[in-house]
Amino acid sequence: xxxxxxxxxxxxxxxxxxxxxxxxxxxxxxxxxxxxxxxxxxxxxxxxxxxxxxxxxxxxxxxxxxxxxxxxxxxxxxxxxxxxxxxxxxxxxxxxxxxxxxxxxxxxxxxxxxxxxxxxxxxxxxxx
Amino acid sequence: xxxxxxxxxxxxxxxxxxxxxxxxxxxxxxxxxxxxxxxxxxxxxxxxxxxxxxxxxxxxxxxxxxxxxxxxxxxxxxxxxxxxxxxxxxxxxxxxxxxxxxxxxxxxxxxxxxxxxxxxxxxxxxxxxxxxxxxxxxxxxxxxxxxxxxxxxxxxxxxxxxxxxxxxxxxxxxxxxxxxxxxxxxxxxxxxxxxxxxxxxxxxxxxxxxxxx
Numbered sequence: 001x002x003x004x005x006x007x008x009x010x011x012x013x014x015x016x017x018x019x020x021x022x023x024x025x026x027x028x029x030x031x032x033x034x035x036x037x038x039x040x041x042x043x044x045x046x047x048x049x050x051x052x053x054x055x056x057x058x059x060x061x062x063x064x065x066x067x068x069x070x071x072x073x074x075x076x077x078x079x080x081x082x083x084x085x086x087x088x089x090x091x092x093x094x095x096x097x098x099x100x101x102x103x104x105x106x107x108x109x110x111x112x113x114x115x116x117x118x119x120x121x122x123x124x125x126x127x128x
Numbered sequence: 129x130x131x132x133x134x135x136x137x138x139x140x141x142x143x144x145x146x147x148x149x150x151x152x153x154x155x156x157x158x159x160x161x162x163x164x165x166x167x168x169x170x171x172x173x174x175x176x177x178x179x180x181x182x183x184x185x186x187x188x189x190x191x192x193x194x195x196x197x198x199x200x201x202x203x204x205x206x207x208x209x210x211x212x213x214x215x216x217x218x219x220x221x222x223x224x225x226x227x228x229x230x231x232x233x234x235x236x237x238x239x240x241x242x243x244x245x246x247x248x249x250x251x252x253x254x255x256x257x258x259x260x261x262x263x264x265x266x267x268x269x270x271x272x273x274x275x276x277x278x279x280x281x282x283x284x285x286x287x288x289x290x291x292x293x294x295x296x297x298x299x300x301x302x303x304x305x306x307x308x309x310x311x312x313x314x315x316x317x318x319x320x321x322x323x324x325x326x327x328x329x330x331x332x333x334x335x336x337x338x339x340x341x
């Protein structure tokens with residue numbers, strides 16, 4: 001992959017991540033939905049409960065409401081031609097469901113579609 | 129044939145099977161679950177009452193020694209058990225590797241039954257293969273593996289195993305794929321996501337890139 005191609009792919013991936021972060025910060029799932037593939041999956045433990053399915057995620061984001069203090073770091077972006085893995089660390093979660101001062105470790109996998117990079121799965125580990 | 133199955137040719141418990149193969153009971157139980165070790169169960173008795181025919185074990189054993197990946201993990205098991213208090217990371221890492229070897233064993237044999245135990249029933253897959261998108265249930269993987277048939281020369285490499293408490297990502301590079309669907313000498317990059325649930329690591333998602341030849 002030539003350098004400029006890599007950068008184009010990287011930027012496409014980060015753009016999808018930004019939609020997820022914007023939706024999380026504002027508590028509006030409609031902002032992040034376009035970043036997800038229609039068959040995307042979602043899972044992880046919230047306390048003892050296993051959260052499963054993107055609908056769970058979108059409902060949770062809407063019910064949680066704004067989380068204005070979210071701060072994120074991109075830990076890694078690995079691109080393997082048509083697929084990618086992104087690890088995000090997101091601190092400062094707050095809101096009706098999140099409580100306060102919560103930290104989330106996220107693993108996103110993405111698939112390159114004709115319409116751009118789409119999140120195919122989000123897995124998370126939640127530390128309260 | 130009948131006389132060969134006299135009682136002395138039968139191994140009557142996990143302990144005897146493990147002793148015959150010179151491995152731990154835990155290892156031979158995993159071989160049954162993941163790699164098709166031929167173990168039989170007696171009807172009308174509790175599920176753990178098992179027996180095995182030596183000649184079947186021998187045949188299985190001979191076919192299995194062709195599998196280099198399987199030997200790597202068995203070597204790891206031959207080491208003294210990891211003290212979990214000090215080496216929690218190694219315990220989790222090894223458990224993930226064992227799950228991945230179920231997938232590899234099924235892929236090599238062209239038998240999806242060998243890999244069922246590695247996946248959650250609700251697992252999904254995505255990726256493009258020769259221009260066709262395969263996104264949806266893990267059933268796509270099982271169907272593909274069965275239709276593809278044996279791929280005896282596949283060579284897996286673990287490019288990355290990253291564990292974050294209850295979730296993990298595994299990047300597997302597999303070369304020398306063959307079979308009815310794979311063609312010859314094909315290469316795949318796979319990214320698996322796993323979840324630890326009830327003390328077990330299983331795959332929730334397989335994302336793949338199929339390299340054009």
